[in-house]
Amino acid sequence: MNNNSCDILLDYFNDQLSEEHRKEFETHLLYCEECQDELAELEQLVEDLPYAAEPVNPPEGMKGRILSTVKDENKNITPLAHKQTEAEGKSSYAKETENKTKNKSWMKPLIAAALTLSLAGNGAALLYINNQDNEVAEEPPAKPINESLDAIKQSLTLSPSSGVNAEASALMIEQNEKMNLVIEANNLPPLEGEETYQVWVLKDDQPHRAGTFVTNAEGKGAVSYLLEGDKSWETIAITKEPNANSQKPKGEILLSSPI
Template identity: 40%
Template sequence: MTQQCDRVLDYYNQHLNDIEKAAFEKHLSECADCQEMLSDLRSLEDALPFAAEPVEPPSGMEERIFAHIETQDSSRPAESTPMRPSKKKRQWMMPSVAALLAISLFGNAYLFTQLSDNADIVEQATIDQVLQYAELAPTEGDASGTASIIDQGEEKRLVVQASNLSALSAEEVYQVWLLQDGQPERAGTFVIDNEGRGSVIFSMNEEFAERDWDTVAVTLEPDANSELPEGDIILASEL
């Protein structure tokens, strides 16, 4: 048995990454022990009751099974070279394989159930509601965009998406501003891709969330350090 032989169950459950999988498959092509073990696992899979509801394995089940397997392993004489299991040897190996497969399937079913439950909780906790929405109008050119203020439970976020923006140079960035009675506050900075598209998601703290914003604007700034607008307004809209 080699270190690769210990990975047969992980390979069967598809728990190996691409590099580990490739290394094990190379080993598998040359290892009769692993080939037979994998064949046994796949044969037993068809006989197990998949229709039952997933349940958590009884406490201590895994430890008792592995203790039994180790006891059987320790009773065998040491072998200087790997040997192909005989038919008789494979007969007593089958319960061990079945036990390993049962643990594996129980574990996978329990994990799947937990992940499904958690996914339901996350989905219920992150239902978004659009509080304000505006289509951004360009001051010139073909730029376009949208701005939304979204309620996510206890948090509010400003989401701005823009397209057909002019390419940036040097340290230039696009800066988003929220305005109330003509007074601007920074609300995110972004750059664009090769197609002139960019977006920003700005988390609004309690102070921002309570203010009555009336305008959103996007400006072209010389760098990301502008505390007040210095460049030209590219897109803007009332909220």
């Protein structure tokens, strides 16, 4: 079997394997030193090859097109969507978010999933899911994919603090003049005892609680929270707290983003 696995190294390198075979090979790679060495050697051998490409001038206007599309991206897609597995209760949300980005009607599964999240979260959230067609005109759609984003005010990716290897994204969905905050996080370190993860929103450096959650065995967690009152929050952050009752952050900020 080993030999068979070693034989497909090149196909692995060229990403020519089925998902199943790829995973098999990656497992094989963990203990096959020969393949590890060969792969490292291969990567080194091809390192210069891109420079064999002769310089070609990019098409007119490419820079503008690409940069504007890229900058728009975080408003439409939560990066975590790519990393969800079907086993997750919230996967429908994440998968749909990704799959339907180019589909005009992806709002529905999102809201359905936001509900699921609120049930799975701390229960403190209330969602108002009235359709707000009258807001469609508010955001002039630059491209068709933006057409149904009327209620989504912001989509953010939180940056991990130095030394933290976790990811989180936040969606702010406005409904009935209230803001629903939906947070999803991945790769968070495991919690002990009564510890929880706490989401905060800050204004003038004053933190306000914005959802408490715990992670599963894989370090994933999610929460949906209804933000009352003032909407001009400046920062969103996630900390680890000794229990679910912290009124002020006691732990270090693990992830954060300006709003």
